[in-house]
Amino acid sequence: MKKIGFLSFGHWSSDPGSAARSAQDVLLQSIDLAIAAEEMGADGAYFRVHHFARQLGSPFPLLSAIGARTKSIEIGTAVIDMRYENPLYMAEDAGAADLISQGRLQLGISRGSPEQVIDGWRYFGYQPAVGESDADMARRHAEVFLNVIEGKGFAEPNPRPMFPNPPGLLRPEPHSPGLRERIWWGASSNATAKWAATLGVNLQSSTLKDDENGKPFHVQQAEQIRYFRDTWAEIGHERAPRVSVSRSIFPLxxxxxxxxxxxxxxxQDQVGVIDKTRAIFGRGYTAEPDKLIDALKDDEGIAEADTLLLTIPNQLGVDYNAYLIEAILKHVAPALGWR
Structure with a gap:
């Protein structure tokens, strides 16, 4: 059994064939698709975050709106680029979104991928410390965020506050208990998967990872997931971790x-170079349902994960994307034991 959700990059464009012509279109259609996905029994509505692009860039208003309009579907990101984030402000936004959704937030964070502009985080007011890379800065921001959402007070209260304070040191509010266990790290390598396990956060593995041994993408991804779980077990975290993978799957x-x-x-898998690192991109799946089922049986990465995120062509509109999700839930998932 697997949780199955969708992952939207939230593109909009003025192309004649696009059903999403503006940012407003994408935001409102994202809410409508999450509602439709919940009604058909899907488990998650996830969104990619990119800055300086005609894509979704500020996730928390959208996640809060979806949380207010739905009752059971998980809502999340895959992923938020932590190079751009103020960890304390993010803790407040995430706490509010999680409380509005009554504990359904599944927040994927990461170092992020190459963006539309050079060192875009500089325009947001962030700069790596001396001797620190932008990836180091992202991990530092992530660690601060994780510490803050645990809910412990750390700020010295004003002796003459505008409103009465509770006793002791103060924390950012609102605080949402349990959110710390629903944070995921988007890992592109075995080393960052190990780091995620060390922190005690869940693992998101997408269709892109460092090419570490030349094997097919799905085999490398399965190895990464096992490496993550082995590290988690060695550390002795009390709870079981979750792992998601994403795929483009289109039944004909x-x-x-x-x-x-x-x-x-x-x-077919593709190999390229990103940030001077050899990377492998996982294949997509497009075929009639019986052929899809045969092909997906051999995908070791999906087999190792408990959550599958279906990347969707959001510019084709709500109705068509809801139809695609339902087609996979009805015609593919049961035969593979996912449902």
Whole structure:
């Protein structure tokens, strides 16, 4: 059994074929798709965060709105780039969104990927410390955030406050108990997966990772997940961790599906260089349901994960994306034992 949700990058463009022509379109359609996904039994609505791009960039208003309009679906990110974040302000936003959703926030954070502008975090007011890389800065921000959301007071209270204080040191408010266990780290390497296990956060592994041994992507991803879980067990955390992977999966059921996806796409792994690091990009899956099922049986990365995030073409609109999600839930997931 797996939790199955969708992952949206939240693109908008003025292309004639785009159903998402503006930021407002994407935000409102994201809420509508989360509601539709919950109604059909999907488990999660997740969103990618990119800055300086015509994509979703400020997740917490959207997550709060979805939390207020839904009752059971998990709402989350995959991922927030911590190079751009003020950890204390983020703790307040995350606490509020989690309380509005009544404890359904699943927050994926990471160092992030190359962005639209050079060193974009500088424009947000952040700079690595002396001897620190931007990745180090992201991990430092993440550690501060994780410490803050545990809920312990640390700030000296004003002896003459505007409002009465509770006793002791103060913390950012609102605090949401339990949120600390629903933070995920997006790891691109075995080393960062180990670091995530050391911190006691869940693991998000996408369709991109460092090419560490030349094996097929799904095999390397499965190895990374096992490495994460082994490290988690060695440390002795009390709870069991969660692990998600993301995939592009498109069942061909209609003439419309074949017009959109029938010519295939990236059906093989691809290798490239990102930030001077050799990276491997996982394949997509496009076929009739019976062929999809046969192909997905051999995907070791999916087999190792407890959560599958379906990357969606959000610019095709709410109705079509809801149809795609439902097609996978009905025609693919049961045969693979995911449902």
């Amino acid at each position: 059921l209609s003439d419309q599906d074949r017009r959109y996806f029938g010519h295939g796409g990236k059906e």
